[in-house]
Amino acid sequence: MFEGFDTRHVSTGSAEIHCRIGGGGPPLLLLHGYPQTHALWHKVAPMLAERFTVVASDLRGYGDSERVVSDARHFAYSKRVMALDQVNLMTALGYSRFAVAGHDRGARVAHRMALDHRERVSRLALLDIVPTYDAFAATDTFMATAYFHWFFLIQPFDFPERMIGNDPELFLRQCLSRWSGSMGAFAPEAIAEYLRCFQDPAVIHASCEDYRAAASVDLEHDAADRDRRIDCPLLVLWGKQGVVHKAFDPLKVWRDRAVSVEGRPLPCGHFLPEEAPEKTAGDLLEFFTR
Numbered sequence: 341m342f343e344g345f346d347t348r349h350v351s352t353g354s355a356e357i358h359c360r361i362g363g364g365g366p367p368l369l370l371l372h373g374y375p376q377t378h379a380l381w382h383k384v385a386p387m388l389a390e391r392f393t394v395v396a397s398d399l400r401g402y403g404d405s406e407r408v409v410s411d412a413r414h415f416a417y418s419k420r421v422m423a424l425d426q427v428n429l430m431t432a433l434g435y436s437r438f439a440v441a442g443h444d445r446g447a448r449v450a451h452r453m454a455l456d457h458r459e460r461v462s463r464l465a466l467l468d469i470v471p472t473y474d475a476f477a478a479t480d481t482f483m484a485t486a487y488f489h490w491f492f493l494i495q496p497f498d499f500p501e502r503m504i505g506n507d508p509e510l511f512l513r514q515c516l517s518r519w520s521g522s523m524g525a526f527a528p529e530a531i532a533e534y535l536r537c538f539q540d541p542a543v544i545h546a547s548c549e550d551y552r553a554a555a556s557v558d559l560e561h562d563a564a565d566r567d568r569r570i571d572c573p574l575l576v577l578w579g580k581q582g583v584v585h586k587a588f589d590p591l592k593v594w595r596d597r598a599v600s601v602e603g604r605p606l607p608c609g610h611f612l613p614e615e616a617p618e619k620t621a622g623d624l625l626e627f628f629t630r
Contacts, residue, residue, distance in 0.1 A: 341382040341529055342396070345389075349404070352428035354421065358404035359397035359429065363389025367435040368628060369426060370396040373444020374489075374547055375515050377403030379533040380443060383617035384624070391629055395433065399446060400425050401546025403537050408546070414553040417546065419472075420561055423453035427460055439628050441465040443613060445550060448472055452561070454570045463628055465575040467612050467620070468584050470593045472554050473562040478587065486583040489515065493551035501545050508539045519610035521581045526614055569599055575627040576603030577620065582610045602627075 345362030360378060368388060372380040378396040388394050398405035400422055410416045426449065430438050439462050442450030447466040454461045469475075475483070475490075484491065493500050504511045512535055517523050537543050576594050578584045585605050594601045604623075608615035 341379060341527075341533070342385060345385070345394075345396075348433075350429050350432050352425050352432060354428055355400040355408050355425050356406040357397050357400065357425055357429045359395050360385070361393065361395050361433070362386070363392055363394045365392045366628075367430065367433075367438035368392040368394050369430060369438055369440045370394060371399065371426065371440065371442035371446025371449055372396075372402070373442075373446050374402075374550070375512050375538055376444075376534050377537055379403075379530045380611070380613050382527070382530055384613045384621045387617075387621040388624060388628075391625060392439075395430065395435075395438075397426060397429060399449060399550075401550060402543060407540075407542040410546075410549045413557055414549050415557050417549040417553040418557045418561065419449050419452035419553070420456060420558075422449045422550075423456055427453060427457050430460070436460065437462050439463040439465075441467065441624055441628075443467040444469065444610070448554070448558075451570070452558075454572060454574075455565055455568055458571055461572050463573050463575075463630075464570060465577065465624055465627060466594070468578045468582060468610050470584060470588050470590060471562065471597055472558055473566070474588075474593055476555070476559065483583070483587055486587075490551060490555070493548045494555045497545070497548070500548050501541065504544050505541055508544065509535055512538050516611070519582065521579070521609035521615055525608075525611065530614070569597055571599050573627070573630075574598040574601045574603075575623065576601060577612055577623060578603070578605050579608045579610050579612055579615070580605040581608060584610075 345360040381396045447469045606616045612620045
């Protein structure tokens with residue numbers, strides 16, 4: 341995976357972030373989601389690298405990025421802090437302004453980045469999410485069942501950590517299977533990479549802290565910013581077989597949160613870059629090259 345890409349570990353001042361860098365042209369930051377790593381982008385990144393300098397990074401606590409010690413308020417894994425990691429990464433790489441595409445948790449980090457660092461983000465693509473605040477506010481039986489992990493992972497330390505740690509491969513494969521259209525979309529080498537990292541108890545804990553932050557300090561930040569809108573162009577993509585499509589009108593939701601929004605569903609489940617890589621890359625290229 342990522343043939344021709346360089347591997348870097350960059351000290352950002354807030355955390356050491358692991359990333360892959362390849363291609364040439366304007367900078368484009370790619371952020372992954374749960375329970376994955378930057379390897380989520382392995383099918384799409386080479387296509388994007390034909391037009392961009394692609395930086396595919398691991399979020400703090402995930403993959404090979406630093407597992408930062410958390411605190412009682414889970415602030416260390418707030419999207420505000422996680423976004424700052426990635427902004428500092430791009431600064432360290434020499435990029436003052438860049439485009440961003442985020443999937444799942446990475447999209448939530450990217451959403452916060454576009455609010456807190458709007459002068460840094462030129463264009464933004466968010467894959468298969470609605471804002472965290474809206475997702476919690478709309479929770480009903482369907483959402484609670486489909487997003488069961490949101491409510492499991494936020495339980496106090498160390499209940500979910502020990503339960504997942506008892507069989508991390510089972511939990512990982514269940515997540516991939518439940519949220520995708522087909523397990524056949526995942527390359528064996530990508531699954532091996534996800535499992536290599538997810539078997540680390542420190543990664544399991546960090547990912548729980550990410551979700552605990554989402555249900556606490558992130559909601560405080562989101563509530564304070566309810567009237568702030570993303571002012572860079574926004575592309576929203578989502579899976580037609582997924583929860584976001586079934587539970588929301590994503591364009592309507594995001595048009596309340598951003599000045600300029602476009603997007604469409606793709607014929608897949610939650611994991612767009614792996615289930616529909618050509619369509620995902622095509623839409624990203626068309627949007628980011630304008």
